[in-house]
Amino acid sequence: MTNADASDARDRSRDRDVDGRARNARPRDGLGRPLPYGAEGVPRQPEGLVRTPRETVAEAQALLTQGRPFHAHEVFEDAWKSGPPEERTLWRGLAQLAVGLTHVARGNTRGGTRLLRRGARAVEEWQAGRGEDRPYGMDLPGLTRWAGELAGRVEHGSAPVDARAEAPRLRP
Incomplete structure (x- = not known):
């Protein structure tokens, strides 16, 4: 079998969506980790939904x-990709905060703290450019404070964390 034949065989065996794009159909746990085929996972977030900003925040x-920050990250990612260009930094930062929580809950201290800090910087950058602390009712100063505090605790030995117990409040 040539390398091309092997590649074709792998491609045919991959999970695909209705448009033929590769999509992993394995069930996932609450932190987004793939489970074996046939295992019971949590419902996945549909991809590519366009929600209003308030619907995004609520979902x-x-x-x-x-305790499902990986799935929350996917909701924020949809807003980041479909929202107005002037809000992309905000939604990207929020997605990074959620995936940062995902990583520290999985025990990935280094990656999680980097994402928490990167997300907080993006949210602060967006906020500074707008002078707006509470878009769509969200408490941006509180979120960036939460991210910094969690990153600091995790760096000093408290990983993994309980994603449900550490979940931020988006609105006061």
Whole structure:
């Protein structure tokens, strides 16, 4: 079998969506980790949904409260990709905060703290450019404070953390 034949065989065996794009159909746990085929996972977030900003915040908060930050990150990612260009930094930063929590909950201290800090910087950058602390009712100063405090605690030995117990409140 040539390398091309092997590649074709791998491509045919991959999970695909209705448009033929590669999509891993394995179930996932609440932190987004793939589980074996046939295992019971948590419901996945549909990709590519366009929500209003307030719907995005409400859906992401519900997922964070359930201890599912990976899935909240996907909701924020949809807003980042479909929202107006002037809000992309905000939604990207929020997605990074959620995936940072995902990583520290999985025990990845280094990657998690980097993402928490990167997300906080993005949110602060967006906020500084707008002078707006509470877009869509969110408490941006509180979120950046939460991210810094969590990153500091994790760096000093408290990883992994409980994603549900550490979930931020997006709105005061």
